[in-house]
Amino acid sequence: AQKVTQAQTEISVVEKEDVTLDxxxxxxxxxxxxxxxxxxxxxxLVFLIRRNSFDEQNEISGRYSWNFQKSTSxxxxxxxxxxxVDSAVYFCALSEYSSASKIIFGSGTRLSIRP
Amino acid sequence: KAGVTQTxxxxxxxxxxxxxxxxxxxSGHRSVSWYQQTPGxxxxxxxxxxxxxxxxxxxxxxRFSGRQFSNSRSEMNVSTLELGDSALxxxxxxxxxxxxxxxLFFGExxxxxxx
Numbered sequence: 001a002q003k004v005t006q007a008q009t010e011i012s013v014v015e016k017e018d019v020t021l022d023x024x025x026x027x028x029x030x031x032x033x034x035x036x037x038x039x040x041x042x043x044x045l046v047f048l049i050r051r052n053s054f055d056e057q058n059e060i061s062g063r064y065s066w067n068f069q070k071s072t073s074x075x076x077x078x079x080x081x082x083x084x085v086d087s088a089v090y091f092c093a094l095s096e097y098s099s100a101s102k103i104i105f106g107s108g109t110r111l112s113i114r115p
Numbered sequence: 116k117a118g119v120t121q122t123x124x125x126x127x128x129x130x131x132x133x134x135x136x137x138x139x140x141x142s143g144h145r146s147v148s149w150y151q152q153t154p155g156x157x158x159x160x161x162x163x164x165x166x167x168x169x170x171x172x173x174x175x176x177x178r179f180s181g182r183q184f185s186n187s188r189s190e191m192n193v194s195t196l197e198l199g200d201s202a203l204x205x206x207x208x209x210x211x212x213x214x215x216x217x218x219l220f221f222g223e224x225x226x227x228x229x230x
Contacts, residue, residue: 033217043203043224044119050217091158100217101148101209102171105158 002027004094004106012112013082021077021109023092029053031097034068034075039089039108048090051075052097082113117141119222121206127228133194136225140187140208146170147189148219149181152203161204164189165211193227201229 003026013019025034036048049059051068059066063080079086092106120139128134140147148171149161160173164183181191187208193200203226207219 035217043205045205045207045219045221047218047220099163099171101146101163101207101219102160102173103148103150103158103219104160105150107157 002029002032002094002096002104004092004104006092006106006109008109009107010110010112012114014114015084016081018078018080019082019111021079021090021092021111023075023077023106025073025075025092025094027073027094029096033095033097033100035091035093035095035103036066036075036077037091037093037105039091041088045091048077079111082111084113084115087111087113119206119208119220121204121222121225123225124223125226125228127230128196129230130196130198132196133192134196134227135190135192136204136206136227138189138191138206138208138222140189140206141210141220144208144210144220145187146209146211147183147187148207148209149189149191150205150207151175152205152224153199153201158205161191196229198229201227203227 005024032053034051037045065078067076089108091108093103095103122137146165148163152158163171167183178194183189203224205224207221
């Protein structure tokens with residue numbers, strides 16, 4: 001069975017600090033997708049990234065970076081120089097390669113950035 | 116480009132009633148997925164429709180059903196409502212052409228309260 005664990009329920013940091021959100025996943029599939037989504041107070045989920053299981057290159061997009069380590073089944077997300085607008089709930093997620101819309105979400109990490 | 120539109124945004128029903136929620140995907144998107152979000156269970160996949168056919172289904176009882184029309188608009192129905200059906204119901208659409216980032220575009224959701 002597939003499972004995504006986000007052990008950090010809530011994180012609070014001061015603006016401009018770096019923060020890393022942890023994600024550990026379980027799957028028996030050899031090919032799969034991993035995702036990060038952001039849910040601001042408005043409620044709609046906002047896509048941040050999708051990685052497929054055979055691409056372990058880390059990715060950087062502005063202040064965001066992702067570290068995918070297949071050996072430890074982890075897909076961690078780092079925000080550098082955090083800003084108040086980064087405050088949201090962040091979800092890590094997993095899907096089968098053949099059913100990319102059927103996403104298994106983690107329980108989410110609520111991130112609060114204090115000015 | 117208009118985003119995913121869900122109606123109604125809020126509704127209150129009583130136990131035993133039924134409810135129908137509507138989702139209009141982004142123009143050109145043929146895949147529509149539905150998710151239920153509750154504080155206790157988190158985000159859970161309900162079902163996915165593509166070209167008017169259910170392509171994937173989550174682990175929900177038969178009281179939860181859906182359909183998709185030829186214009187890709189989708190509806191989901193919950194019959195014989197229970198208190199535990201109170202949730203935010205999120206609809207997402209995606210484009211399956213190339214290139215494909217795998218992004219699901221979510222609506223703001225329909226918040227259902229069952230009394």
